[in-house]
Structures are given as C-alpha cells and as structure tokens.
Amino acid sequence: MKIIVLVKEVPDTYGDRELSLESGLSNRSGEVVLDEISERAVEAAVTYAEANAGTEVVAIAMGPDTVPTALRKALAMGAAKAVHVLDDGLVGADLGLTAEVLAAAVRREGFDLVMTGNISTDGSGGSLPSMLGELLAVPAATNLASFQVDGGNVTGHRTLDQGSYEVSAALPAVISVTERMPDPRFPNFKGIMAAKKKPFETVTLADLGIAADDDSVSRSIVISVAERPARAAGVKIVDEGNAGEQLADFLIAQKLA
Amino acid sequence: MTFPQDSVLVLVEVSPSGQVQKSAAGLIGAAAGVGTPVALVVTAPGHGQAAAEQAAAFGAGTVLINETADVATKLSTPAVDALVAAAAQIQPELVLVSNSIEGRDVAARYAARTRSALAVDAIGVSRDEEGVVASHSVYGGAYLVDSAATAGTLVVTVRQGAIDARAEAAALNAQTLEVAAGASPAATITSIDEAVVESGRPELRGAAKVVSGGRGLGSAEQFELVNELADELGAAVGASRAAVDAGFVPTSYQVGQTGVSVSPQLYIALGISGAIQHRAGMQTSKTIVAINKDEDAPIFAVSDFGIVGDVFTVVPQLIAALKARKA
Ligand SMILES: Cc1cc2nc3c(=O)[nH]c(=O)nc-3n(C[C@H](O)[C@H](O)[C@H](O)COP(=O)(O)OP(=O)(O)OC[C@H]3O[C@@H](n4cnc5c(N)ncnc54)[C@H](O)[C@@H]3O)c2cc1C
Numbered sequence: 001m002k003i004i005v006l007v008k009e010v011p012d013t014y015g016d017r018e019l020s021l022e023s024g025l026s027n028r029s030g031e032v033v034l035d036e037i038s039e040r041a042v043e044a045a046v047t048y049a050e051a052n053a054g055t056e057v058v059a060i061a062m063g064p065d066t067v068p069t070a071l072r073k074a075l076a077m078g079a080a081k082a083v084h085v086l087d088d089g090l091v092g093a094d095l096g097l098t099a100e101v102l103a104a105a106v107r108r109e110g111f112d113l114v115m116t117g118n119i120s121t122d123g124s125g126g127s128l129p130s131m132l133g134e135l136l137a138v139p140a141a142t143n144l145a146s147f148q149v150d151g152g153n154v155t156g157h158r159t160l161d162q163g164s165y166e167v168s169a170a171l172p173a174v175i176s177v178t179e180r181m182p183d184p185r186f187p188n189f190k191g192i193m194a195a196k197k198k199p200f201e202t203v204t205l206a207d208l209g210i211a212a213d214d215d216s217v218s219r220s221i222v223i224s225v226a227e228r229p230a231r232a233a234g235v236k237i238v239d240e241g242n243a244g245e246q247l248a249d250f251l252i253a254q255k256l257a
Numbered sequence: 258m259t260f261p262q263d264s265v266l267v268l269v270e271v272s273p274s275g276q277v278q279k280s281a282a283g284l285i286g287a288a289a290g291v292g293t294p295v296a297l298v299v300t301a302p303g304h305g306q307a308a309a310e311q312a313a314a315f316g317a318g319t320v321l322i323n324e325t326a327d328v329a330t331k332l333s334t335p336a337v338d339a340l341v342a343a344a345a346q347i348q349p350e351l352v353l354v355s356n357s358i359e360g361r362d363v364a365a366r367y368a369a370r371t372r373s374a375l376a377v378d379a380i381g382v383s384r385d386e387e388g389v390v391a392s393h394s395v396y397g398g399a400y401l402v403d404s405a406a407t408a409g410t411l412v413v414t415v416r417q418g419a420i421d422a423r424a425e426a427a428a429l430n431a432q433t434l435e436v437a438a439g440a441s442p443a444a445t446i447t448s449i450d451e452a453v454v455e456s457g458r459p460e461l462r463g464a465a466k467v468v469s470g471g472r473g474l475g476s477a478e479q480f481e482l483v484n485e486l487a488d489e490l491g492a493a494v495g496a497s498r499a500a501v502d503a504g505f506v507p508t509s510y511q512v513g514q515t516g517v518s519v520s521p522q523l524y525i526a527l528g529i530s531g532a533i534q535h536r537a538g539m540q541t542s543k544t545i546v547a548i549n550k551d552e553d554a555p556i557f558a559v560s561d562f563g564i565v566g567d568v569f570t571v572v573p574q575l576i577a578a579l580k581a582r583k584a
C-alpha cells in the first residue's frame with residue numbers, strides 16, 4: 001500500500017501574514033510552517049503505516065525553495081520519502097495549475113491513497129482534493145473527520161451543514177481530512193536524524209511534462225490587492241460593578257440593541 | 258431554448274431531502290448584479306419542481322431541473338455532470354456555486370474537468386471592461402483581493418452569507434435538463450443523517466448580530482448565558498473552537514479560519530481570548546464588543562468596546578439593563 005500525503009507550506013498563522021501589494025503573492029520572509037491540517041494528514045498516514053506493515057508514505061509538496069523544511073518535518077514524523085516540485089514557472093500558480101502539477105507528481109510516484117488536508121490556512125481554497133480526484137480519475141472522499149482503510153476501500157465520516165454522511169470509496173482514491181483528526185506528533189531526535197538519510201527528490205515542471213506558460217489554458221489571476229485599513233483602537237474599561245450597565249448604554253447609543 | 262448572452266449559471270444547493278439552501282438567495286442576487294441568473298437544481302426524483310419554484314422566488318426566472326436518484330448515493334459528481342450539461346447549453350461567462358463543503362467540491366471538480374479558472378471564497382462579483390471580477394477577503398480580512406480569468410468561464414465559489422443583494426422574484430420558466438453521466442468515479446454515500454434545522458435564532462452566516470462564547474464559559478450548561486444574551490439582542494450564536502472542542506456547542510457554531518466567517522453589525526465575544534484563527538473569522542465585523550477576565554487578551558486589540566471583567570457578572574447585568582431600558 002502506497003500513501004501519498006500532500007503537504008503545503010504556509011506562512012505561520014501565529015505571525016503577521018502579509019501579501020505583496022504588487023504581486024499579490026504571500027510574503028514568505030517570515031516564519032513558514034507545515035500547514036496545520038496537512039500535518040494531521042501526515043500523522044494519520046504515518047499512524048496507519050505503523051499499524052500496517054508494507055505501507056509506504058511519501059510526502060509531496062509544491063512550492064518555493066523554503067519548502068524542504070516543511071518536507072523534512074514530514075520525514076521526521078515518519079514519512080519514508082519526500083518529493084519537492086520546484087520551478088520558477090510556478091510562482092503565482094493558480095489552483096488549476098497547482099492541481100495539474102500535483103496530479104502529475106502523484107501519478108509519477110504511483111499511489112493507492114492520496115491524503116490531503118481539507119483546506120489550507122492560507123489559501124482557504126479547499127478545492128485541491130476534488131480537483132485531484134477529477135484529474136487522477138479516482139473517487140474523492142473529502143472532509144473526513146475520521147477514516148478507516150480495509151479490504152481495498154476507504155470509508156469515513158464527514159459533517160456538513162445539512163447533516164452527517166458516511167462515505168466509502170474503492171482504492172485508489174483521494175481523501176481529505178479535517179482539523180478534527182488527532183493532533184500531529186512532535187518529531188523526536190531519532191526521527192529528525194533519520195529524516196536526513198531518507199530519499200528526497202526535487203522535480204521540475206519539465207520532469208512532469210507540464211508547460212506552465214501555455215496560454216491556451218484559462219487561469220485565474222490576481223488583478224488587484226489592497227490592504228484594509230487597521231481598526232481604530234476602541235475603549236477598554238475594567239468592570240467596577242457597572243460594566244454591564246455601561247455596555248447596555250453603549251449598545252443602545254449605537255442603535256445595536 | 259436560447260439563453261441571454263449575459264447568462265450567469267447558478268448552482269442552487271439542495272439538501273438530500275429537497276430543501277433549497279439559504280445560500281441560493283445570495284448567489285442569485287449576486288448573479289443578477291452582473292447578468293441574467295439561470296439556476297440549476299439537481300435533486301432526487303420528485304423534488305425538482307419545488308426547488309425550481311424556490312429558485313424563481315429568489316429571482317432566477319429560468320431554471321434547469323435535473324432529477325436523479327444518484328444524488329443520494331454519489332458524492333459531488335451528479336451536480337458536476339449536470340453543471341457540464343447546463344454550461345454546454347448556456348455558454349456562461351460566470352458560474353456561481355456556494356462555498357459550502359459540498360459546493361466547493363462540485364466547483365473544484367467542474368473547474369478541473371472543464372479546465373476553467375477557479376476563484377474561491379469570493380465575497381462579491383462585479384464587472385469591469387474586461388469581464389467578470391471576483392472579490393476576496395484574504396487573511397482574515399486584512400486584504401481585499403480581486404481576481405479574474407485570463408480567458409473562458411470563471412467558476413466562483415461564494416462565501417455563505419457574504420452577499421446582501423437580492424434579486425426580485427421572477428416568474429418560473431422551468432426546463433428539464435438531460436444529463437449524461439460523466440466518466441469520473443465518485444465516492445459512495447452509504448448513509449446520511451440529515452441535521453434537524455433549528456428554528457428561532459437567526460442563522461450564524463449572514464446574521465446582523467452575533468454573540469459568541471469561548472472556553473471561558475466553562476461548561477455546556479453555563480454556555481446558556483450566551484444564548485440568553487443572543488435572544489435578548491435577536492442575535493445568532495457562535496463559538497470559538499475551544500468551546501466546540503469542549504462540547505459546549507456543535508461544530509457548526511465555530512467562528513474563525515476553519516469555521517464560519519462572519520461580518521455582522523455587532524459581534525460580542527464572551528470568554529474568548531481572540532486567537533488569530535478566531536479573529537480571522539470575525540475581525541471585519543462593524544462593531545466588536547469583548548468581555549474577558551484577562552486584560553491582556555488579544556481580542557481587545559480588535560474591540561471597539563472591551564470590558565475586563567467576569568462574563569458571569571457582567572452579562573447578567575447587561576441582560577437586566579437591556580430589559581429594563583426596553584420596558
Ligand atoms: C489551524 C488552526 C485553525 C483554527 N481555527 C480556529 C477557528 O476557526 N476558530 C477558533 O475559534 N479557533 C480556531 N483555532 C484555535 C485557536 O488557536 C484557539 O485555540 C481558540 O480560538 C481558543 O478558544 P477560546 O478563546 O475560547 O479559548 P482560550 O484561548 O482558552 O480563551 C478563553 C478565554 O476566556 C477567558 N475567561 C475565562 N473565564 C472567564 C470568565 N469567567 N469571564 C470572562 N472571561 C473568562 C480567559 O481569560 C481566556 O482569555 C484554530 C487553531 C489552528 C491551529
């Protein structure tokens with residue numbers, strides 16, 4: 001059984017996240033980390049591999065030259081191999097191009113199960129898992145809060161606004177998991193050392209046979225970026241026994257109550 | 258049948274039992290702002306006509322109906338196949354889908370299958386000289402970003418509750434849509450446990466006022482205080498992830514980066530520290546009120562009116578004062 005986990009590198013949500021007002025690209029000069037939900041996908045894949053001998057977990061990421069740190073973390077957590085898709089042609093890639101590239105990288109590697117996070121903390125796209133299902137021509141069971149693999153099937157539970165669903169898909173398949181999955185482990189010293197010796201491949205668009213600048217394909221592009229003005233500082237009072245009264249006055253004065 | 262050149266194809270989201278989802282009103286409203294809305298409803302057999310009538314009431318005169326039993330067993334693909342068939346007839350410049358979990362999956366698959374440009378989580382659509390533009394509120398509202406397609410159809414998922422525009426009710430012109438099943442294999446739905454729609458309080462998405470509670474409420478029983486204040490104000494109820502994780506309220510109440518994004522006139526945060534992931538879902542609210550015991554809680558950085566105090570003393574006093582002033 002071969003599990004591919006797609007991991008994404010994102011600007012740390014705990015830091016200040018910036019977009020360039022010229023290019024619309026995120027500024028990666030600050031802390032960049034492994035996306036929190038991708039990390040849970042790695043955890044789930046590695047946990048499965050530990051319990052099922054003969055399972056290989058490969059982590060794949062597309063992104064700039066800072067990405068190897070995120071991939072090394074996946075290796076330190078227990079993935080057996082990492083693949084980094086790195087190419088100048090991918091700067092500013094839209095969802096369509098990202099999906100094509102990741103689908104090609106997954107196909108090149110071969111897979112029984114592709115695991116992704118349901119939604120990334122920066123792009124909030126939540127669309128790659130389904131795009132990959134379509135491009136790889138396999139079923140996609142998305143937004144799973146829990147899942148099991150047995151007998152050539154993956155089954156799982158998903159919660160939507162309209163209710164909760166039990167779903168199943170025959171392998172090979174794509175699944176995406178949510179933040180409700182178990183917390184990721186912290187890589188230990190042994191894991192970090194072992195990661196240094198694990199296979200790490202860097203591939204380009206040419207290796208994947210993709211032309212990023214094909215003008216015949218429709219792409220989504222950013223046409224303007226504006227920063228929202230910061231909020232003006234408000235009032236802060238310490239309750240001295242009548243804060244509830246004061247708040248009632250404020251709400252009524254503002255016509256909010 | 259011919260369709261106007263400025264037709265916007267709107268996928269109306271319908272629950273498994275045939276209920277048209279609230280998102281449809283905003284989607285059709287947004288479509289009417291840039292062109293002529295043409296709605297598509299994909300339902301289990303027997304539910305198409307009622308759903309189409311609802312879509313017309315929301316302002317889409319022309320409605321294509323596809324009834325198929327597959328909606329009960331196949332994840333996403335029935336709607337994708339129907340969108341492909343509808344778009345082949347309409348040749349729309351713009352396709353609008355709700356940015357719900359199901360809507361995202363359908364839009365993503367549709368864009369991948371037709372190699373169309375995909376813009377996600379838009380808070381509005383407009384038109385400039387070159388065509389349709391989607392607007393996005395990024396990084397918790399810190400940035401406003403506009404996007405467009407280089408060519409062809411733009412597929413847009415629209416944030417639920419973000420569109421205030423509503424189209425006028427239209428006379429229904431319904432038509433059955435013939436759909437050929439696509440080749441893409443789908444995951445199988447083995448069971449559905451449909452949520453009971455709670456009534457009474459306004460829905461969190463798109464609500465004008467929201468009262469949210471966090472871990473500081475301490476227990477599910479004590480979370481009742483949040484409900485009481487919400488009912489006094491006619492507000493919807495939200496929560497932090499910590500309150501959801503602690504089991505005070507269901508997951509659907511979660512406000513924030515991985516929950517619901519809200520932008521109400523009034524947002525009241527009770528016993529919520531204001532972690533960046535929570536702020537990402539509420540910091541574009543017009544007026545923010547926070548009550549927290551910890552004077553250094555980050556929620557105060559985005560508050561218009563902050564109270565350093567205990568929710569269990571301040572909130573009951575607030576409710577009593579509001580009742581007294583109303584009387
Ligand atoms: C990838 C990712 C996504 C996330 N997505 C979300 C999201 O969508 N939404 C979200 O909310 N969080 C999200 N989180 C979690 C977030 O980081 C915080 O952990 C969470 O918001 C904390 O919730 P809280 O403020 O209720 O709890 P805490 O941080 O524990 O704060 C409780 C607050 O209550 C105050 N308090 C306690 N008792 C009282 C009292 N009697 N009166 C007044 N104040 C009191 C305390 O001073 C404290 O400030 C996410 C985290 C990650 C990593």
Ligand SMILES: Nc1ncnc2c1ncn2[C@@H]1O[C@H](COP(=O)(O)O)[C@@H](O)[C@H]1O
Nearest residue numbers: 006007062116117119120125126127128
């Ligand atoms: N550049 C990328 N490289 C690898 N995986 C990615 C990338 N972008 C997105 N993903 C995967 O797709 C999931 C959903 O991302 P998104 O559609 O961007 O919200 C993430 O949790 C990742 O698992």
